[in-house]
Amino acid sequence: MRIHLAGVLVDDQEKALRFYTETLGFQVKHNIPLGRHAWITVVSPEAPEGTELVLEPDEHPAARPFKEALVKDGIPYTSFAVDDVAAEHERLTAKGVRFVQPPTDLGPVITAVFDDTCGNLIQIQEEKPQP
Amino acid sequence: MDVYRAIADPTRRAILDELVDRSGQSLFELCSRLIMKHGINSSRQAITQHLDVLEAAGLIRTRREGRWKLHWFEGGPLKAIGERWPISTDERELKE
Structure with missing residues (x-):
């Protein structure tokens, strides 16, 4: 068994597609129109055959209160691995991305948390080399 | 909640x-x-209760920043302790 899909609940799929591709740098893997919405997945250019991220509409009535409660407490529900959190923080800040938590050294890892503009906080995490 | 009880807890x-x-x-x-x-590794609920105690003692303040809530340290009540029991110049000299 392998992990094939992970999802983020987004308030607007078109806006999400722009943010996750143009701002973050992921690539579209699937974009299949399905009535009012589409089935959209993106992958990392570093792992095009890896886990796909589904940009899922947050239309379920429970989705938005859930997202808002997480955001209020600064909780990222999704985390991406990066080689250099400080460099990503600088790159994304220059593109106008808003960070709720700047790069923070937590011992074995360095993390930061940003706003995906679609109602979610996303964590980026760098594992420090083990001595 | 007074400031002394608020800072009595290590967490x-x-x-x-x-x-x-x-x-x-x-x-x-x-x-x-x-x-x-x-x-x-206390639960988030337990930490929230600790934050409520600190806020009631005036040691932190919170603010909604956009859609998230952030916490700040407020040193005022601790400064008041220093003013109530000031360290005199003589005592400082004794230590040095």
């Missing part, structure tokens, strides 16, 4: 240490720092 002192390290933290960031840097 609450660790919270203040972390807020001095960086002002304006979310509950998530505070909990991450407490578990990773202090080994304090």
